[in-house]
Amino acid sequence: MSPDTWHILSVFVAFVAVLFVCGIYSILVTRNLLRTVIGIEILIKGVTLLLIVVGYITNQTGLTQSLVITIIVIEVVVMVIAGGIALSMFRNIDSIDTRNLTKLKG
Amino acid sequence: MPSLLVLIPLFGIILLNLPFRRLNEKYVFWFAVFLLSVQILFTISHHSLFWQQGMGYIDSFFKVDFAIDSLSFIMLLCIAIVSMVSLSVSRYTIPDPRERFKFINLLMIAAIGMNGIVITKDLFSLYVFLEITALSSVVLIAFQKDMNALEGAFKYLILSSIATIMMLFSIALILLVSPGTSFAVIAAALKESPNSAVIIFAMGIFICGLFIKGGLVPFHGWLPDAYTAAPSAVSILLAGIVTKVCGIYTAIRVIAFVFGFNEVIKSLFMFIGLFSILIGALAALGQKDLKRLLAYSSISQVGYIILGFGTGTALGMAGAVFHIFNHAVFKSLLFVNAAAVEKRIGSSDLDRMGGLSYRMPITGSTSVIGVLSTCGIPPLAGFWSKLVIIIALWQSGHYMYGTIAVLASILTLAYLLLMQRKAFFGKLPKELENLKDLKEVGPEFTLPSIILAMITISVGVFFPFVFDKFVVPIKSIFMQ
Amino acid sequence: MTINIILLIAMTIATLWTVMGRSLLKATLGLAVTSVVISVLMFRLDSPMAAVFELSVCAGLITIIFVSAISLVKPLTHKEAIVVSKDRMKRFRYLPLLVILFGVIAGFFGIPNDFKPIYVALANDVRTVLWSLRQFDMFGQIVIIIAGALGVVVLFREKEKR
Numbered sequence: 001m002s003p004d005t006w007h008i009l010s011v012f013v014a015f016v017a018v019l020f021v022c023g024i025y026s027i028l029v030t031r032n033l034l035r036t037v038i039g040i041e042i043l044i045k046g047v048t049l050l051l052i053v054v055g056y057i058t059n060q061t062g063l064t065q066s067l068v069i070t071i072i073v074i075e076v077v078v079m080v081i082a083g084g085i086a087l088s089m090f091r092n093i094d095s096i097d098t099r100n101l102t103k104l105k106g
Numbered sequence: 107m108p109s110l111l112v113l114i115p116l117f118g119i120i121l122l123n124l125p126f127r128r129l130n131e132k133y134v135f136w137f138a139v140f141l142l143s144v145q146i147l148f149t150i151s152h153h154s155l156f157w158q159q160g161m162g163y164i165d166s167f168f169k170v171d172f173a174i175d176s177l178s179f180i181m182l183l184c185i186a187i188v189s190m191v192s193l194s195v196s197r198y199t200i201p202d203p204r205e206r207f208k209f210i211n212l213l214m215i216a217a218i219g220m221n222g223i224v225i226t227k228d229l230f231s232l233y234v235f236l237e238i239t240a241l242s243s244v245v246l247i248a249f250q251k252d253m254n255a256l257e258g259a260f261k262y263l264i265l266s267s268i269a270t271i272m273m274l275f276s277i278a279l280i281l282l283v284s285p286g287t288s289f290a291v292i293a294a295a296l297k298e299s300p301n302s303a304v305i306i307f308a309m310g311i312f313i314c315g316l317f318i319k320g321g322l323v324p325f326h327g328w329l330p331d332a333y334t335a336a337p338s339a340v341s342i343l344l345a346g347i348v349t350k351v352c353g354i355y356t357a358i359r360v361i362a363f364v365f366g367f368n369e370v371i372k373s374l375f376m377f378i379g380l381f382s383i384l385i386g387a388l389a390a391l392g393q394k395d396l397k398r399l400l401a402y403s404s405i406s407q408v409g410y411i412i413l414g415f416g417t418g419t420a421l422g423m424a425g426a427v428f429h430i431f432n433h434a435v436f437k438s439l440l441f442v443n444a445a446a447v448e449k450r451i452g453s454s455d456l457d458r459m460g461g462l463s464y465r466m467p468i469t470g471s472t473s474v475i476g477v478l479s480t481c482g483i484p485p486l487a488g489f490w491s492k493l494v495i496i497i498a499l500w501q502s503g504h505y506m507y508g509t510i511a512v513l514a515s516i517l518t519l520a521y522l523l524l525m526q527r528k529a530f531f532g533k534l535p536k537e538l539e540n541l542k543d544l545k546e547v548g549p550e551f552t553l554p555s556i557i558l559a560m561i562t563i564s565v566g567v568f569f570p571f572v573f574d575k576f577v578v579p580i581k582s583i584f585m586q
Numbered sequence: 587m588t589i590n591i592i593l594l595i596a597m598t599i600a601t602l603w604t605v606m607g608r609s610l611l612k613a614t615l616g617l618a619v620t621s622v623v624i625s626v627l628m629f630r631l632d633s634p635m636a637a638v639f640e641l642s643v644c645a646g647l648i649t650i651i652f653v654s655a656i657s658l659v660k661p662l663t664h665k666e667a668i669v670v671s672k673d674r675m676k677r678f679r680y681l682p683l684l685v686i687l688f689g690v691i692a693g694f695f696g697i698p699n700d701f702k703p704i705y706v707a708l709a710n711d712v713r714t715v716l717w718s719l720r721q722f723d724m725f726g727q728i729v730i731i732i733a734g735a736l737g738v739v740v741l742f743r744e745k746e747k748r
Contacts, residue, residue: 005703006696006697006699007587007696008587009696009697009703010692010693010696010697011587011590011591011594011693012594013692013696013697014689014692014693014696015594015597015598015689017688017689017692018598018601018685018688018689018692019597019598019601021681021684021685021688022598022601022602022604022605022681022685023605025605025678025681025684026605029677029678030677032610034610034652034655034656034659035610035613038604038605038613038614038617038652039605041617041648042601042604042605042617042620045620045621045624045644048624048636048640049624049627049628052627052628052631052633052636053631055631055632055633056631056632056633057703058703058704058705058706059705059706059707059709060706060709061631061632061633061709061712062709062710062711062712062714062715063709063710063715064633064636065633065635065636065712065715065716066712066715066716066720066723067723068633068636068639068640069635069636069639069712069716070720070723070724070726070727072636072639072640072643072644073643073727073730073731074727074730075644075648076643076647076648076651076734077730077731077733077734077737079648079651079652080651080734080737080738081734081737081741083651083652083655084737084738084741084742085741086655087655087658087659087741087742088741088742090658090659
């Protein structure tokens with residue numbers, strides 16, 4: 001591929017990788033349910049950015065944009081369900097700290 | 107008109123939710139039964155007009171063609187059977203009609219999602235339908251909203267989101283070389299750049315995501331929690347079909363028709379398969395909870411499927427698909443019986459059980475059939491699928507794997523017989539003797555168990571017929 | 587390209603703020619800022635439709651969902667808050683180091699230059715793709731929204747008295 005494309009792709013991929021590191025680190029380390037969900041959200045943002053960059057490079061922005069729109073719609077539903085579960089848990093134990101959730105261990 | 111498989115349930119759900127809700131609560135069960143039995147009938151008769159693509163403007167609305175071959179027939183059949191069993195059990199375990207109405211709606215959405223996964227021929231649509239199935243399963247797991255259920259649901263939601271994000275990442279990288287996301291386009295594009303590190307990374311990360319979805323061993327942490335915490339009707343659905351369609355079927359479809367086999371993928375699959383068989387079986391040996399034991403057993407059986415698929419030969423893959431079917435049947439049977447026992451004695455702790463066969467003869471005896479089929483005792487169905495897988499291993503020269511797989515069957519026998527002895531044989535404990543309510547469960551449980559046991563026996567006894575009618579066509583689609 | 591890099595650095599800072607911020611509310615705002623920066627990047631990368639969606643849905647709607655979820659949770663007392671934030675500092679102190687290290691390594695090596703990205707000469711417009719080529723995905727969106735509605739009905743309903 002041409003040096004120019006390679007340059008754009010490399011820079012964006014590096015930053016997307018940084019987003020992934022942040023998201024995964026926060027999912028692994030945090031004990032708060034809502035923060036776990038925020039971690040997932042950061043990961044999804046990384047993926048959408050990567051898709052858009054790929055579309056820009058290969059000149060198929062039509063396709064990648066429609067994929068991204070679908071992803072965003074699905075993402076909202078996932079967030080609503082995750083929020084619902086967190087809230088139901090909160091109603092049960094009055095806290096959303098995962099330290100209290102030790103009954104089930106794999 | 108394969109698109110009707112997803113369209114009709116959706117319109118049904120919309121119509122049922124709009125007017126006359128009180129009335130609909132009565133009929134929703136029979137509506138779902140009707141839809142699922144129609145699906146069973148059509149999947150058994152392959153040559154009906156229903157499967158012809160491009161009929162009328164229903165299919166042309168979608169402008170895509172669907173994956174209609176023996177592989178999808180068998181998966182659609184499994185989906186319909188297991189959903190039907192789950193539906194029947196829910197009639198007893200969820201007594202409130204309003205709750206059951208919601209339950210059946212969600213079950214139908216999960217069925218739409220799984221049907222979509224099976225018939226789609228596009229990597230991105232696959233992601234969409236995986237997400238539908240996962241979300242409806244999450245809500246179903248959390249259905250009773252006690253703490254364990256919510257926790258299991260949350261774990262499942264987070265892990266399955268991570269899995270789908272890995273798949274999307276892989277799709278993004280694949281789009282660098284491919285002008286579209288349909289299977290054929292990607293398969294053609296991947297052939298152009300075979301040895302690129304980026305593309306190999308993309309494939310690897312996709313397969314990892316599928317392994318998380320399927321609950322294979324390095325990624326199995328969420329599975330026992332989710333199965334145990336879910337309501338009984340949902341654990342039947344999850345164990346019988348959801349993880350198999352989401353993880354295993356997609357892996358088979360994507361590897362065989364898009365990514366293509368190479369030595370690395372083969373050895374990875376076989377290694378993960380063997381690892382799952384052993385770890386699942388060893389963990390099952392130490393379990394004190396009936397549902398948890400069955401969950402680990404499920405991991406171990408999925409290991410056989412992946413092992414058979416990893417051979418890369420047509421026979422091995424056909425054996426793997428056949429084992430998916432058998433596993434759906436006998437694992438739902440065992441979970442139905444677990445649900446029946448849980449309903450009667452109020453817990454699924456194995457130490458509190460014993461001698462239940464005297465009080466629940468049908469549950470006890472069908473459970474024996476399920477156990478024997480899982481261990482692979484001839485002439486039941488489980489024996490034949492395991493035999494096909496082991497023959498395929500032997501033919502492709504993996505003698506070590508074959509031997510270990512046979513030996514692991516003994517481990518399976520050990521933990522399942524232990525379960526059977528603790529739960530159904532032996533003496534009835536004193537505390538249970540005084541339990542007046544301890545008698546055979548109603549037809550909501552026994553009818554599915556009897557039917558599933560009949561399927562297991564008849565597939566085993568009429569194996570030559572089944573081999574010609576189902577296994578050989580599957581073999582032939584993998585030959586190409 | 588320089589502007590893009592500045593935007594990307596801003597995005598990373600916002601993300602770090604999101605992950606390391608002490609209060610959940612600030613974390614949510616950080617997420618919204620990340621979203622806004624990403625949508626500007628999308629504008630710059632010829633994807634206006636996706637950018638609009640990102641801006642309105644991710645930066646708007648999801649922030650609202652989070653804020654309402656947080657407002658329903660009982661706030662910590664002052665003492666607890668101090669303990670929790672100390673605990674967080676301990677657990678998160680390696681993250682910026684890790685991010686910088688990882689970023690430098692990734693930026694230094696780049697991605698392997700061993701394949702040829704395609705260039706689609708005759709690309710479809712996003713409206714054409716979304717409405718006339720990918721109806722199956724649109725159908726999936728409808729189903730998932732119904733699933734979400736049912737999920738809300740199940741999850742947000744108060745537990746019934748037994």
